[in-house]
Amino acid sequence: MLFLYFISIFNLINSLLTEQCPSSNFCKCSSDLTIITCINRQITDEKLINLNNQFPKSTIILNLSLNSLTSINFLTNLNNLQTLDLSYNKIHNLPSNLFTKFSQLSSLYISNNLIKTIPKTYNEISNINLDISNN
Template sequence: MVYFSLSGPVMTLATDHAIFILTMLFNFITYILFLIQLSFGDECPSFKYCTCSSDKTVIECTNRQLTNELLLKFTNELPKSTILLNLSSNFLTSINSLSNLNSLKILDLSFNKIQYLSSNIFSQFPQLTS
């Protein structure tokens, strides 16, 4: 059986080439992650439970294990420009106030544990569609 050993200039060239390829791959992955972050938006200001579109009109809070108490902590900080608020797949049992969201058109409360909604909750949203 014959074994080959790389050493000297050949080994250095192979190592340099591997480092170059790994650096290019790292830069490419970093660039792709940057583009993904731009397209899906940043974390919304002041809270970590949701992501926002770049224009702050779409707020995604789905599947974040939100409870009523957590929701109350950041409800007033939601951007007034919010058109779509997705609160689906959480642990919400009631919705008390989202009064600062005058532009809200779509509110997704599916897959929660809603037991109570105040009688006038939806009257706060003239643009909300069913």
């Protein structure tokens, strides 16, 4: 039993130490992998599905502006995310559970998209920088 515990700890540490920046064709990363910038890379929903598993868990700032995203439901496993920039995409809807999925989120930039309605759950949110202009 103790052996399995050590194996689990080893695997966890190994996965944290081997995190890398997503494909350089799409993103640039800070040296500590906390800032991921994927600006104007023609990223579609399909590409984001593939990239999502490559985003380091240490990501604090993720910039996906100026792409071709229509949804953000594919973003997962970014528990430390504090700033998300989705400006200048083609997003139509916002998931009502966005702030549950990203509990550390403090800044959300979704200006210049195609959003027509905001979920009611967003009314209950405070202490967040939210830019939804030009939708």
